[in-house]
Amino acid sequence: MSTxxxxxxxxxxxxxxxxxxxxxxxxxxxxxxxxxxxxDAATVELTTGPAPTxxxxxxxxxxxxxxxxxxxxxxxxVVLLDAGDGRSGGSLADLADAAWSTSKxxxxxxxxxxxxGDETLAGQMRQAITASDNDxxxxxxxxxxxxxxxxxxxxxxxxxxxxxxxxxxxxxxxxEFSTFGQTTWTLDNQATFASELRCVxxxxxxxxxxxxxxxxxxxGLGRFDGARFKGGxxxxxxxxxxxxxxxxxxxxxxxxxxxxxxxxxxxxxxxSAQGVLDQVVExxxxxxxxxxxxxxxxxx
Numbered sequence: 067m068s069t070x071x072x073x074x075x076x077x078x079x080x081x082x083x084x085x086x087x088x089x090x091x092x093x094x095x096x097x098x099x100x101x102x103x104x105x106d107a108a109t110v111e112l113t114t115g116p117a118p119t120x121x122x123x124x125x126x127x128x129x130x131x132x133x134x135x136x137x138x139x140x141x142x143x144v145v146l147l148d149a150g151d152g153r154s155g156g157s158l159a160d161l162a163d164a165a166w167s168t169s170k171x172x173x174x175x176x177x178x179x180x181x182x183g184d185e186t187l188a189g190q191m192r193q194a195i196t197a198s199d200n201d202x203x204x205x206x207x208x209x210x211x212x213x214x215x216x217x218x219x220x221x222x223x224x225x226x227x228x229x230x231x232x233x234x235x236x237x238x239x240x241x242e243f244s245t246f247g248q249t250t251w252t253l254d255n256q257a258t259f260a261s262e263l264r265c266v267x268x269x270x271x272x273x274x275x276x277x278x279x280x281x282x283x284x285x286g287l288g289r290f291d292g293a294r295f296k297g298g299x300x301x302x303x304x305x306x307x308x309x310x311x312x313x314x315x316x317x318x319x320x321x322x323x324x325x326x327x328x329x330x331x332x333x334x335x336x337x338s339a340q341g342v343l344d345q346v347v348e349x350x351x352x353x354x355x356x357x358x359x360x361x362x363x364x365x366x
Contacts, residue, residue: 133353135346140331140339142346145253147261147324148357152254156346158328164243165251166298167198168310169234170206171272172223172259173216173246177206179268180219184209188271195275195296198283200244207246213237220246227259227266243300253326256312260324261359263314265366276313286327286343290354292316295325299336306334309343315354316362323359 133144133155143158174191181187187209193202210216217236224232232255239248263269276294286309287295295313302308309329314322327347331338 133350136349138329138342138345139333140329140342142330142342143253143328144346144350145257145326146350146354146357147257147359150261152257153353153357154253155350156328158330159253161328162250162252163302163308163328164239164247164298164300165249165256166247166300166308166310167200167203168256168296168298168312169220169246169249169251170194170198170203170298171263171276171296172227172234173203173206173220174272174275175223175266175268176216176219177209178271179223180210182268191272192275192278195272196278197280198297203246204244207244213245217245223266224255224259226262228262229255229259231255247298247300253312253328256310256326257324260312260314260326264360264362273314285340286329286347287311287313287315287325289344289347290315290351294322299339304334306330307336307339309336309339311343314359317355317357317359319358320362321359322362323354323357325354 131153133146133153135142135144135155141157143154143156143161145152145154145159147153174194177187178184178191187206190199190202190205193199194206207216210219213236217234221232221234224234232249232251234249235245238245264273273294276296277292279288279295279297283297286297287293288297288311293313293315295311295315297309297311299307299309307330310327312324312326315325317323327343329339329343329346331342
């Protein structure tokens, strides 16, 4: 697995459904506007992490390597970057599957950069990120021109964020879902992109929106107070729902740890996969809290 791609400036200061609908990411809507969720997801309690500490800059934690994850009723994958080194665990750690609505992050940045100051696009960006609104995301995609131009612009954002291999498709891979949502995006590449996200041109408003995800979608990484993240979900060819999230989690030393997670449930449902994702995220809470991430601010 690759580790964090270094950037000179960062080395100096660090960074920061039930029925299927015919659009983007999924549950209920493949990231529909208001996905069906369990009551636990709608009322999830956010936990405040420890206050930042000071001292010399740490290296990777002593137990750097494979993450020890619990047995769950499904499959999971976790990838995080600790002092630039990749740590991973779970059968889905090497997942190469549809990004679903996590792809709305680079798409939103591309759209805002293409039309600086456009208030309509800014509002659509917020809807696409905070509520995973598919219509808003499709409007962002359309604003970039024809599908080839839109794919190229979105892929350029990934490249600027250190992901040098992911290809954004210009044609639908599954007719009933969005083109961008079917981007094949690995957890490793998502964690790398998250690690450099703050230094991607035009990312500030998108990062801000990633810190204001709606309560009904704030499970998993949303259980970390102050996390900036985006989720995505949708059914595979066999109907089994895949849930994905990636983003930045504030930790003990005041940095933000890049994390990407994925989960499915044995029964194939969105609701059960949500519970599995919560379980695995809680299991790595202490590991994440003790890791060293990227700076939350400073020069790039």
